[in-house]
Amino acid sequence: MTRSRLVTALLVLGVVALVALPLVLDGGTSEFAGSDSQATELLEAEGREPWFESVFTPSSASVESGLFALQAALGGGVLGYVLGRLRGRRPAERSPSERPREDGGA
Amino acid sequence: MHIAEGFLPATQAVGWTLAAAPFVVHGARQVVTEVRERPENTLLLGAAGAFTFVLSAVKLPSFTGSSSHPTGTGAGAVLFRPPVMALLGTIVLLFQALLLAHGGLTTLGANAFAMAVVGPWAGYGAYRLTRRLGGGLLPGVFAAMAVADLATYVTTAGQLALALPDAETGIPGAFVKFLSVFALTQVPLAVGEGLLGVLLFRVLTVNARPELERLGLLAPAPGSTR
Numbered sequence: 001m002t003r004s005r006l007v008t009a010l011l012v013l014g015v016v017a018l019v020a021l022p023l024v025l026d027g028g029t030s031e032f033a034g035s036d037s038q039a040t041e042l043l044e045a046e047g048r049e050p051w052f053e054s055v056f057t058p059s060s061a062s063v064e065s066g067l068f069a070l071q072a073a074l075g076g077g078v079l080g081y082v083l084g085r086l087r088g089r090r091p092a093e094r095s096p097s098e099r100p101r102e103d104g105g106a
Numbered sequence: 107m108h109i110a111e112g113f114l115p116a117t118q119a120v121g122w123t124l125a126a127a128p129f130v131v132h133g134a135r136q137v138v139t140e141v142r143e144r145p146e147n148t149l150l151l152g153a154a155g156a157f158t159f160v161l162s163a164v165k166l167p168s169f170t171g172s173s174s175h176p177t178g179t180g181a182g183a184v185l186f187r188p189p190v191m192a193l194l195g196t197i198v199l200l201f202q203a204l205l206l207a208h209g210g211l212t213t214l215g216a217n218a219f220a221m222a223v224v225g226p227w228a229g230y231g232a233y234r235l236t237r238r239l240g241g242g243l244l245p246g247v248f249a250a251m252a253v254a255d256l257a258t259y260v261t262t263a264g265q266l267a268l269a270l271p272d273a274e275t276g277i278p279g280a281f282v283k284f285l286s287v288f289a290l291t292q293v294p295l296a297v298g299e300g301l302l303g304v305l306l307f308r309v310l311t312v313n314a315r316p317e318l319e320r321l322g323l324l325a326p327a328p329g330s331t332r
Contacts, residue, residue, distance in 0.1 A: 004308075011305050018298040022167045030171030035291045036208070038172055039262075039284060040110045043270060050112030054207035067206050068163050075159025082153040086313040 107262040111210025123215025133192030154182030168291040176299040180229035180254035188226035195222025220261035229254025251303035255296040259288040
C-alpha cells in the first residue's frame with residue numbers, strides 16, 4: 001500500500017511540475033496566451049475576417065474566467081460524486097473475510 | 107483546438123459539420139443503448155463526461171510560453187469506446203461555444219471532428235496497440251490520453267491549413283505553421299494529461315473493478331489482486 005501511495009504522490013507531483021515549471025522557468029516574460037487565440041491572431045494577420053459572430057460573448061475577462069471555472073466546477077463536482085459513490089460502496093459490497101480491510105487505519 | 111467563430115469558409119464549415127454529424131448521432135445512440143442496457147455503467151459514463159468537462163475548461167501553461175487546453179477524451183474512449191465520446195465531446199464544445207465564446211457554432215463541426223472524433227479514435231487506437239504489445243491497462247491509458255490530445259491538435263492544424271493555405275508554400279506550409287503554434291505547446295500538456303488519466307484509472311481499478319472487468323479492460327482476478 002505504501003508503494004502505491006508513493007506512485008500516486010509521484011504522479012501528482014509530475015502533473016504539477018509540468019504545469020508549474022513553465023511558469024517558474026519563464027521568469028515572467030511570457031503572457032501564456034492561449035494557443036487558440038494565437039491561431040486566431042495568425043488568421044487575422046493574413047487578413048481573414050470572421051463572417052459570423054459568437055451568439056454570446058462574456059462581457060469581461062473576469063466573467064469569462066468565471067464561466068470557465070463554472071465548467072470546471074460542474075465537471076469536478078460530477079467526477080467527485082461518482083468517485084465518492086464508487087469508493088463508498090466498497091466496504092459494503094465485500095465481505096470482511098474475503099479481504100482484510102485496507103483503510104481501517106490506526 | 108477551438109477554431110474561433112466565423113473563421114472557417116462557409117463551405118468548409120458545412121463540410122466539417124456534415125463529416126462530424128454521423129459520428130455524433132451514432133455516439134448519441136450508443137450512449138442511449140449503454141444507459142438502457144447496462145444502467146450499472148451510467149455512473150462511469152458520467153465520470154468520463156465529467157473528466158472531459160474539467161480538463162477542457164482548464165488552460166494550462168506550457169514550455170512555449172503559451173497555454174492550451176487538454177481534451178480529456180482518451181479516458182472515455184478507453185472505457186466506452188470512441189463513439190460515446192463523439193457525443194460527450196460535442197456537448198463540451200457546444201457549452202463553450204454558447205456560453206464562453208470559445209470555439210463557435212459555425213466551427214462546431216470542425217472542432218467536434220478534431221476533439222470528439224479524431225482524438226478519441228486515435229487515443230483508442232493507441233490503447234489497443236499498447237495492450238496488444240503486452241502493455242498493461244495503465245500504460246495503455248497513458249498512451250490513449252496523450253495520443254488523443256495530440257491527434258486533436260494536429261487535426262485542428264490541418265483544418266486551419268486547409269482553410270488558409272500559405273500564399274507561397276500552400277497547404278503543407280500552412281500546416282507546419284499551425285502545427286508550430288499548437289503541437290509544441292501541446293506536447294508537455296499531452297504528457298500531463300496522460301499522467302492524469304493514469305491517476306484516474308488507478309482510482310478506478312481499486313474502486314470500480316467490477317465495472318472495468320465487465321467492460322473488458324481488466325481480466326477477472328480471483329480474489330485479491332495484490
